[in-house]
Amino acid sequence: MRLNKNQIEHLGFLIIRNLQKDGKVLIEEKTAILEETIGLITEEFQKEDQLDQEVREILTKHIEKIRKENIEYQTLFKMIKTKLAKERNIVL
Numbered sequence: 001m002r003l004n005k006n007q008i009e010h011l012g013f014l015i016i017r018n019l020q021k022d023g024k025v026l027i028e029e030k031t032a033i034l035e036e037t038i039g040l041i042t043e044e045f046q047k048e049d050q051l052d053q054e055v056r057e058i059l060t061k062h063i064e065k066i067r068k069e070n071i072e073y074q075t076l077f078k079m080i081k082t083k084l085a086k087e088r089n090i091v092l
Contacts, residue, residue: 003045012037047090055081 003011012034019025027033055077059066066073085092 008041008045009034009038012041044091048085048092051081051084051088051090055084 015037016025016027016030016034020027058080059073059077066076082092084090
């Protein structure tokens with residue numbers, strides 16, 4: 001699931017608000033922390049986008065074999081993505 005810019009900003013706001021509410025953090029510069037949080041969330045989505053692209057490239061190289069052996073593309077995509085994410089410590 002992809003989030004748009006407003007949704008990412010809202011998610012960042014909720015994270016910070018809940019951490020403050022639960023007494024987990026004390027924040028003096030809320031705007032700076034919010035911007036940093038939004039940046040980190042965006043980075044993680046970009047990592048996942050790059051991983052998706054890499055998986056597509058891998059599958060494209062083997063598309064004839066996939067078709068020939070009647071392997072379900074989406075299942076294979078998910079398996080490869082999960083394996084690469086684990087190897088690279090990317091949280092999905």
